[in-house]
Amino acid sequence: MNNINFSVVEAGPFSSLMSMSKVPIPGKYFLKDRLGLTGMEVSLNQLPQGGSIPFYHTHRENEELYLFIGGRGQFQVDGQIIDVKEGTTVRVAPEGERTLRNNGTGDLSFIVIQVQAGSLRQWVETDGVILDKPVTWQE
Numbered sequence: 001m002n003n004i005n006f007s008v009v010e011a012g013p014f015s016s017l018m019s020m021s022k023v024p025i026p027g028k029y030f031l032k033d034r035l036g037l038t039g040m041e042v043s044l045n046q047l048p049q050g051g052s053i054p055f056y057h058t059h060r061e062n063e064e065l066y067l068f069i070g071g072r073g074q075f076q077v078d079g080q081i082i083d084v085k086e087g088t089t090v091r092v093a094p095e096g097e098r099t100l101r102n103n104g105t106g107d108l109s110f111i112v113i114q115v116q117a118g119s120l121r122q123w124v125e126t127d128g129v130i131l132d133k134p135v136t137w138q139e
Helices: 014-020
Strands: 028-030 041-047 062-070 072-077 080-085 089-092 098-101 108-116
Touching: 014 041, 062 080, 072 089
Parallel strands: none
Antiparallel strands: 028 041, 041 108, 062 089, 062 108, 072 080, 072 098
């Protein structure tokens, strides 16, 4: 569903990401093009039990925020190992050498938000505008 002021994509359950990804990376579902995002990239990710990212990577300009929403695993940044689980968040600067593995039982589910480092100029306290109009819902 697309509108001038919003867009919606129904990606389905995280448990289906391995079979529905349309990129060369199984279990990774990118949202930038699907939603028409203009200031960030967001991906929905599922890493199966025993799975791992088989390489380290960095970025040229973008920092990443990893939001873990299910399962257990380990995240490695610059040689430091961090145990991750539902509720863990990890921010990595562009230069951080990172990789990830699922050493838990079951799938490791997480969301990655990627944005140009140092680009945030406004946030909810300085950018949000509360409108003087009542909230209504159609029944």
